[in-house]
Amino acid sequence: MQKLKDKFQYSLMIISSLIVFSFFGYILLFIILNGYRHINLTFIFSTDAAHGILSMIVATLIIVIISVIVSVIIALATAIYLSEYAKDHFLKTVIIFSIDSLVSIPSIVYGLFGLAFFVGTLQLKFSILSGALTISIMLLPVLINTILEALKTVGNDLKASSYALGANKSQTIFKVIIPEVRDNIFTGIILSIAKVLSESAPFILTAGVVAKMPKSIFSSARTLTTHMYLLISEGSEKNAMQLAFASGTILIALIVLLNLSVNYIKTKMGGH
Amino acid sequence: METVFSVKDFNLFYGEHQVLKNINIDIYKNKVTAFIGPSGCGKSSFLRSFNKMNDFVGTAHSTGTIDFENCDIKKIDAQSLRLKVGMVFQKPNPFKMSIFENVAYGLRCKGINDRKILEEKVQDALQKAALWDEVKDKLDQPGTSLSGGQQQRLCIARTIVLSPEVILMDEPTSALDPIATKKIENLIEDLRKDFTIIIVTHSMQQAACVSDYTAFFLMGDLIEYEKSKTFFSMPKDKRSEDYISGRFG
Ligand SMILES: Nc1ncnc2c1ncn2[C@@H]1O[C@H](COP(=O)(O)OP(=O)(O)OP(=O)(O)O)[C@@H](O)[C@H]1O
Ligand SMILES: [Mg+2]
Numbered sequence: 001m002q003k004l005k006d007k008f009q010y011s012l013m014i015i016s017s018l019i020v021f022s023f024f025g026y027i028l029l030f031i032i033l034n035g036y037r038h039i040n041l042t043f044i045f046s047t048d049a050a051h052g053i054l055s056m057i058v059a060t061l062i063i064v065i066i067s068v069i070v071s072v073i074i075a076l077a078t079a080i081y082l083s084e085y086a087k088d089h090f091l092k093t094v095i096i097f098s099i100d101s102l103v104s105i106p107s108i109v110y111g112l113f114g115l116a117f118f119v120g121t122l123q124l125k126f127s128i129l130s131g132a133l134t135i136s137i138m139l140l141p142v143l144i145n146t147i148l149e150a151l152k153t154v155g156n157d158l159k160a161s162s163y164a165l166g167a168n169k170s171q172t173i174f175k176v177i178i179p180e181v182r183d184n185i186f187t188g189i190i191l192s193i194a195k196v197l198s199e200s201a202p203f204i205l206t207a208g209v210v211a212k213m214p215k216s217i218f219s220s221a222r223t224l225t226t227h228m229y230l231l232i233s234e235g236s237e238k239n240a241m242q243l244a245f246a247s248g249t250i251l252i253a254l255i256v257l258l259n260l261s262v263n264y265i266k267t268k269m270g271g272h
Numbered sequence: 273m274e275t276v277f278s279v280k281d282f283n284l285f286y287g288e289h290q291v292l293k294n295i296n297i298d299i300y301k302n303k304v305t306a307f308i309g310p311s312g313c314g315k316s317s318f319l320r321s322f323n324k325m326n327d328f329v330g331t332a333h334s335t336g337t338i339d340f341e342n343c344d345i346k347k348i349d350a351q352s353l354r355l356k357v358g359m360v361f362q363k364p365n366p367f368k369m370s371i372f373e374n375v376a377y378g379l380r381c382k383g384i385n386d387r388k389i390l391e392e393k394v395q396d397a398l399q400k401a402a403l404w405d406e407v408k409d410k411l412d413q414p415g416t417s418l419s420g421g422q423q424q425r426l427c428i429a430r431t432i433v434l435s436p437e438v439i440l441m442d443e444p445t446s447a448l449d450p451i452a453t454k455k456i457e458n459l460i461e462d463l464r465k466d467f468t469i470i471i472v473t474h475s476m477q478q479a480a481c482v483s484d485y486t487a488f489f490l491m492g493d494l495i496e497y498e499k500s501k502t503f504f505s506m507p508k509d510k511r512s513e514d515y516i517s518g519r520f521g
Contacts, residue, residue: 157361160325164359165378165430166351175377179368 031252035245043246047213053247055213057254059128059221063207064196064258066132066217067139068189074136075143076185080173082144083151096148102141110138111202119206126220131207135199139192146191150184151177186266193258197251200225224251274301276438276468277322282336284317286329291317293492295336299438304460304469306479306500309489310515315472318489319440322470323357324350341437355382358431359440363447364423366415371407374415374426378434397433400466401425402459421452425459432467439463441471445478457482476516480504488512 046052086092114134124130154177162172178185200223208220209230222230228244228251237243277299284292291314299305307315317326322340326332327350338345345353355378366374373380375394384390394411398404403425407418415426424444431439441460445453460469460482473479479486479500486503488496488511496503496512507513 155365157363158365158367160328161359161361161365161427162367162377163328164323164325164354164361165381166355166434167378167381168351171381175369175381176367182368 028252031245031248034242035247035249038239038242038246039249044250053224053227053250055211056222056224056227056247057250059207059214060197060223060225060254062128062214062217062221063132063135063203063223064193066129067136067196068192070133071136071139071143071192072185072189075140075147075188076178078140078144079147079151080177083148084169084173084177099141099144103145107138107199108201108205110134111205113137114202114206125218126206126208126210127218128207128214128221129217131203131221131223132217134202134206135196138199138202139195142195143188143192146184146188147181150181154180182269183266186262190259190262193262194255197223197255197258198225199223200229204229224254273303275299276301276341278339278342280337280339282321282334282338284314284321284326284332284334286317287331291492292321292334295494297487297494297497299468299470300485301437301468302464302466303484304464304471304482305485305487306483307470307472307487307489308474308476308479308515309495311474312491313489314492315489316442319359319442319470319472322438322440323354323359325359355434356436357438357440358434358436360424360427360431360442360444362443364420364427366418366423366426369415370412371415371418371426372411375430375433377430382434393433394429397429400432400463401429402455402462403429419452421448421455424448424452424456428456428459428463432463436467438468438470441469443472443474446474453478476504488515490515 043052044057045054047054082092082095086095111134114130114137118124118130118133119126122130124133158176158180159172162176167175203223203226207223207226209222209226210220211222211227212219214221224247228247231237231240231244231247234240275298277297279295279297279299282292282295283290295318307318309315320326321334321338322345324345326334340348340353340357367377369377372390372394375397376390379390379393395404395408398407403422406422407426410417415423418426424447428439428444445456448456457478460471463469464484471479471483483500486496486498486500487494488503488507488509490511496507496509498508503512504516507516
């Protein structure tokens with residue numbers, strides 16, 4: 001009887017994984033099959049927007065790099081402050097509550113804020129920098145939460161051991177506590193990259209839509225996802241759909257590539 | 273006999289709650305002193321007072337004095353005191369770094385980064401902790417890859433690398449199997465030559481076999497402090513006798 005039950009559960013598990021996997025595979029295949037015919041060297045490497053998407057790839061990569069670096073540094077500092085320094089429990093509760101609330105705000109609202117603050121007040125204009133900073137703010141709440149949760153699991157004895165060896169607070173934080181949560185930080189980075197790549201609305205409002213190779217981080221530029229969105233919504237090209245699928249295929253390749261590089265860095269840094 | 277710690281009229285409180293009551297005790301140099309007593313009697317709290325680890329408990333405050341080498345520890349800065357008075361915790365807890373770096377940690381925190389000096393001291397500490405032969409070929413592997421007993425000896429090595437006067441051990445074998453426990457007990461025998469050791473333990477057998485002196489605590493009071501041989505063969509106090517024979521605790 002027990003054996004039968006085990007078998008049943010086992011097959012249920014196999015079937016549900018198969019369903020999930022086939023959906024995923026189908027979507028992936030659908031995009032790639034529709035897109036691959038348009039992908040050739042000109043499409044990838046031409047900086048002329050009518051034919052190629054190199055400028056969007058470059059803009060996307062720069063935005064990913066800036067926003068991940070900025071948001072990880074700020075999130076780490078905030079989380080460390082909240083878990084290791086902040087004493088005032090009321091203030092801490094308020095801050096954590098605000099962070100939790102910020103998670104559920106839609107991206108377009110962050111876009112509007114970026115438009116008013118970075119583009120307007122700070123006079124950064126429509127630029128890669130405005131876009132990257134806006135998306136950094138949007139990444140912060142989830143990153144802070146991820147790191148905070150990880151910091152909670154670092155045992156008191158471990159910190160105490162560091163102090164008992166004559167270490168001071170900053171040595172304990174940088175050499176003992178942060179390495180403990182390193183893996184969680186990398187998970188946060190991968191999730192953040194996915195989020196940056198998937199957004200378009202906030203970038204239209206802050207980085208703009210100029211389909212040219214950016215000269216610097218102060219140039220306006222178009223991300224890959226924005227490009228796909230505009231291709232379809234404007235419909236000015238006659239094969240807009242296929243071009244969008246082709247861009248989608250490149251985007252998927254980019255995601256795989258970025259995740260691989262993050263994993264590479266993680267192991268290089270001695271991810272035991 | 274030289275005393276390392278001299279405790280006078282020491283009272284410890286967490287907020288209103290008094291956990292140690294008027295303790296007077298001298299800890300002797302190059303001896304192993306065992307603290308025993310039922311759960312919650314304040315052994316760990318007392319142990320943490322010797323290297324100022326109670327400073328991290330916001331509500332903790334104390335009266336009376338603890339002198340370390342004839343100097344009130346209130347006058348010694350916590351960081352330099354902890355270099356002289358090391359501590360090994362109940363659960364082995366290596367840092368997330370290599371075996372080598374685990375041992376070198378305290379030295380690096382002191383600002384010693386010279387590779388030659390580090391290598392020399394790390395090897396010496398690992399040898400003293402009876403771990404060198406087991407790890408000499410894999411010093412760059414993570415400390416967490418070792419077995420529980422090896423991890424605990426690694427934690428002892430990272431403490432003795434700083435050449436402290438005293439090593440405080442809070443139930444160092446309670447998370448280990450009997451064989452690993454025996455190894456640590458043998459190690460304590462050897463370490464006695466170079467260090468003064470205070471060990472908290474729940475095992476009468478361990479206290480009797482590794483310690484020179486035993487202090488018996490009950491609900492915050494120091495009931496009896498005696499040579500271990502005398503204490504375990506003919507305790508003076510009725511309560512000590514009851515505790516040793518397992519009638520409570
Ligand atoms: N950080 C703390 N804050 C408040 N009270 C504490 C704290 N640590 C310990 N206590 C209290 O102090 C008393 C003594 O605790 P302590 O840990 O020193 O006992 P112990 O003898 O080591 O017990 P055990 O054998 O179980 O380890 C207990 O009543 C405990 O509840
Ligand atoms: Mg204890």
